[in-house]
Amino acid sequence: MPRPLRADIDLEALCHNYRLARDLAPDSQSLAVLKADAYGHGLVPCARALEGLAPAFAVACLEEAEALREGGITAPIVLLEGVFSAEELAKVDAQGLWMAVHSDWQVEALLRHRLEKPVPTWIKVDSGMHRLGFSPERAISVWARLSAAPTQACDLHLMSHFATADHADTEYFQRQMSALRALAEKLGAPTCLANSPATLARPESHGAWNRPGVMLYGSDPLEASNTASRRLSPVMTLRSELIAVRDLDEGEPVGYGGRWRAPRPSRIGVVACGYGDGYDRHACDGTPVLVEGRRTALVGKVSMDMLTVDLTDLPEAEIGSEVVLWGCAANGEVLSVDEVARYCDTISYTLLTGVLPRVPRRYHGG
Template sequence: MARPLIAEIDLDALRHNYRLACERSPDSRCVAVLKADAYGHGAVPCARALEGIAPAFAVACIEEAVVLREAGIDAPILLLEGIFEAAELAQVDDLGLWMTVHSDWQLEALLAHRPAGPIPVWVKVDSGMHRLGFPPEAVEAVWQRLREAPAQACDLHLMSHFATADLEDSAYFERQMARLEALADRLGAPLCLANSPATLARPRAHGAWNRPGVMLYGSDPLEVANAASRRLAPVMTLRSAIIAVRELPAGEPVGYGGRWTTPRPSRIGVVAAGYGDGYDRHAVDGTPVLVAGRRTAIAGKVSMDMLTVDLTDIPEADIASEVVLWGRASNGEVLSVDEVARHCDTISYTLLSGVLPRVPRRYHGGQS
């Protein structure tokens, strides 16, 4: 019998979440972000599930684009970080990719290149995130140089990234947005601004294109959920089983370092999952799990291949009982990956993208 830990991927839920992004921004097109192997869900199966409803995909780097092209994905693919060296422009050309340009050296490399056909270019503006992008005062000159180079560049867009679109306090978002609107007005430029939180909650940011990412996988990126984010459906269920049960008296330490001690006579279940699978070792005692469709909690430190949970109040739980570490249990009960992430002092992105290759992915749904 195989080890029971699997990552079950619901491609119908992925399509539902993508359609929700489109519903939130009916006058925009949505590029589906598949970077980091679709946030750990598998870029190729996710792309295939979204083909026909998503007009374009986005990845971080050319290696991720190559994987999609070699799998037969022929939709447009945007490189969110552009190229990392000038030699990659030949692949951009050969693979028919769209390219972000965020710095002077990328601009000069592109203008010196002689592609078979002009490359769609998205010019990144640093509107206040202070990560990648041209300063707003430099963008007009960059835009003009690209417009004067039709052999190299076409279909120009402005893009940027919001630092605080997920927060209730909108002051900094509004400052970023004002800079971008003024720049777009001067240039007559189409915009691609909205990430997942802005797609869900900032209609002012909806441009010609939006870039939903983590919301596609069912994680709520908002500081305070709204009516739309509550409709997100979990795509990944990290599912395992109880492989051993221990009956312990009160006062017994459990796991490395004895961090958790039984407060009463207790039943402890051992689960086939650990940090060697990507489950976060920082999970504290009390981190929620579902056992046999009922909520309980981690008791003791996460080990490499196992973790322990308190079964005392779930008498029906035994060997082979279903354990859901996040996602949807067989009885329909849902444990949000966002809730688990809070107990690990992290965010859902790290949990989802951190599920390691030794955890088999099992896919279902995804057909029109």
């Protein structure tokens, strides 16, 4: 019998979340962002499920785009970080990819390279994130140079990234938005600005394209949920079983370092899941877990292959009982990955992308 831990991937939920992103911005086209192995959900299976819905996909790098092409995906693919060397432009050309440019050397490489056909090119603008991109002033000259080279670059867009679109305080978002709006109007340029939180909550940022990412996988990226984000459906359920049950006297410790001690005579369950599978070792005592669809809590430090939960108030739980670390239990109860992330002092992105390859993915629907 195989180890019971698995990640169930609900492709119907993935499609539902994409449709929500699309419907929130009916005048935009929506990229489906599939970087980081589709946020840990499986690059090619997620792309295949979305191929009839999404007009284009977005990834971080050429290797991810090549994996999609090898998996039979023919839709346009945007390289969000562009190329990492001039030599990669040959593959961009051969595979019909779209690309962002964020640095002068990328622009120079694109203008020098002999292409079979012009590359759809998105100019990254640093409007306040201060990672990648040209200043708005510099973007004007880059736009002019690429516009004057129609055999090298075509279908120019401006793109940028918001630092605080997920925050309830909109001051910094509005500063970025004002700079981008002025630049786009000056150039008469179509835009791709809205990430997941902006897609959900900042309709003024919706452009020719939006690029929903983590929301596609059912995680709510907003600091304060809104009506739209509450309609998201979880895509991944990290599911295991109890493999042992122990009875402890009051005061007995559990796990490495004895961090948790039983406050009363307690019943403890051992779950086949640990940090060697990608479950966060920083999860604190009290981190929620579902056992047979009922909420209980993690107790004691997470081990490499196991973690322990409090079963004292769940007398029906036994060896073989279903355990959901996040996602949907068999009885329909849902434990949000966002809630689990808060107990780990992290964000859902790290939990979802951190599920390791030894955890089998099982795909349903789609």
